[in-house]
Amino acid sequence: MAKAEKTNVMRLLDAAKITYKEFTYDPETVDGLSVVKSIGEDPEAVFKTLVTENEDKEHFVFCVPVCAELDLKKAAKAAKSxxxxxxxxxxLLPLTGYVHGGCSPIGMKKAFPTFIDETAQLFDQIYVSGGKRGFQVCLSPSDLCGYVKAEFADLTKALN
Known part of the structure; x- marks a missing residue:
């Protein structure tokens, strides 16, 4: 049996001795809700990674549930911008080393200030990109927050 492929994200988590589970799906699937269907998880526990910049061209990373939308005003407040x-x-690729649909908050080329939506704390485990299309990793929100030196914040728009 072939050994499962490891992404750089998985190698970094292994090196940090952080417990995670890996999930694979069709790498042609790039939108979050399709990924949720593929792995059969709660869309509120599967997080997308969004990369932004402020008025001074400083970059910030935001992780929000795939079923939600980043509120740019709340994001600016969290980033003090x-x-x-x-x-x-x-x-995206030159800045982070990741492609659209495979962007992870873990292992970017540079450590940008990172914020995770506060709803992540409601779950024992959340899912983020494994750093390559077709891969997700599941880990505790506190482990993710600690590893990427993130802050939890209210980041999403209220759904009507």
Whole structure:
């Protein structure tokens, strides 16, 4: 039997002795809700990683549930910035080392200030990208927060 492929995210978690579970899905699936269906988990426990910049071109990372939308005003407040905007997709790979659909808060080229939606704390385990399309890792929100030196914050828009 072939050994399961390890992504850099998994190697980093192994090196830090952080417990996680890995899940795979069709790498052609890039939208979060399709990933949720593939792995059969609660969409509120599966988090997408969004990379932004502020008015001074400083970069920030936000992790929010795939079923929610990042509130840019709340994001700016968390980042102590006047405004926050999403980076262009073409900037993602050179900036983070990750492609769209495979961006993880773990193991970016540079450690950017990172914020995780406070709802993550409601779960024992949450899912984030494994650093490559087709891979998710499941770990405790506190382990993720500690490893990437993140802060929990209210980041999402209220759903009507």
């Amino acid at each position: 006047k405004s926050i905007a999403m980076i262009h997709q073409k900037e």
